[in-house]
Amino acid sequence: MSELIKTEAIVLRKLDYGDSSRIIHLFTEEFGKLTAMVKGARSSKSKFGLTLDSINHVQIIFYKKDTREVQLIKESDLINHFTVVKENFERIQFASAIIELISNLTVEHEVHKKLFTGTVKALELLNNSRNDPKLIFAKYFLFFIREIGYAISYNTCSVCGRIIQSDENTAFNYDSGIVCKECKSDRLVHVELSKELFNLFICLNHKKNDIKYDQKNLDKIIHLIEKFLKYNLQEFKGLKSLELI
Ligand SMILES: [Zn+2]
Missing domain, CATH: 1.20.1440.120 (Recombination protein O, C-terminal domain)
Known part of the structure; x- marks a missing residue:
């Protein structure tokens, strides 16, 4: 089972993954550093893929599953892109x-x-x-x-x-x-x-x-x-x- 969690985070790094996804390294307020994936982040239809750029301060909602190394991001809102x-x-x-x-x-x-x-x-x-x-x-x-x-x-x-x-x-x-x-x-x-x-x-x-x-x-x-x-x-x-x- 995964839990739906909301936390603020700083984007440390982003890497392209597969055809359209992206792996994001984050420093989060509630869980420290973690790695998460955004499916379809690079497609033009992605509403929030662009918010997850390096250095950005964001608020994310993700499916948290402790047995998983890479968490799955559901939503991301920009707080500051400096x-x-x-x-x-x-x-x-x-x-x-x-x-x-x-x-x-x-x-x-x-x-x-x-x-x-x-x-x-x-x-x-x-x-x-x-x-x-x-x-x-x-x-x-x-x-x-x-x-x-x-x-x-x-x-x-x-x-x-x-x-x-x-x-x-x-x-x-x-x-x-x-x-x-x-x-x-x-x-x-x-x-x-x-x-x-x-x-x-x-x-x-x-x-x-x-x-x-x-x-x-x-x-x-x-x-x-x-x-x-x-x-x-x-x-x-x-x-x-x-x-x-
Ligand atoms: Zn001395």
């Missing part, structure tokens, strides 16, 4: 990086409502042309690693656990994160953190929106988090969507 994002190369790269993180580093069928809500919010912010896409992505990246269990500690040294003073010269180790000035002198340190960079890390991790920053430091932070994830998660090979940035 027009501003899709018309801007830089914004689409950051939105694709978000999709890449969800696709590659979250577990199939694992429900994660906070991550879902945060992902929708980040895509909505990217879709507002007044917002700096790089800043939104940097904040999202830190939120994402926290939510999947790889939070970086800012108050205490990641090696000795001592509280870090606000005027201290810190450094970043790709294995462990931020290290204090003593630990920095007697172990392998990958990057010295200027006070400016250290403070930006802290600001990005808070909900504040009036952050002062320059683009170079944002690039450095995105790069540090990427390296940190690579060191901690062997399956992570870096963000392909950002290779051109």
Whole structure:
């Protein structure tokens, strides 16, 4: 028996299947990541096939059967297709990086409502042309690693656990994160953190929106988090969507 279920979802990927069907990878609010099929999605008669495009935020109704690997979509309604994002190369790269993180580093069928809500919010912010896409992505990246269990500690040294003073010269180790000035002198340190960079890390991790920053430091932070994830998660090979940035 299958149950008829309604949930919101972000479209991660779509693949053509057979003559006219399509397989859709989704990150859903209620069931985490799942794979579903839309029969006849590519036929001109399909009413909702077009709504299921990558990055779109949709509401779907599907027949849920736990014994089945691929669920069957009955209906799909568009909530947002992020027009501003899709018309801007830089914004689409950051939105694709978000999709890449969800696709590659979250577990199939694992429900994660906070991550879902945060992902929708980040895509909505990217879709507002007044917002700096790089800043939104940097904040999202830190939120994402926290939510999947790889939070970086800012108050205490990641090696000795001592509280870090606000005027201290810190450094970043790709294995462990931020290290204090003593630990920095007697172990392998990958990057010295200027006070400016250290403070930006802290600001990005808070909900504040009036952050002062320059683009170079944002690039450095995105790069540090990427390296940190690579060191901690062997399956992570870096963000392909950002290779051109
Ligand atoms: Zn230390």
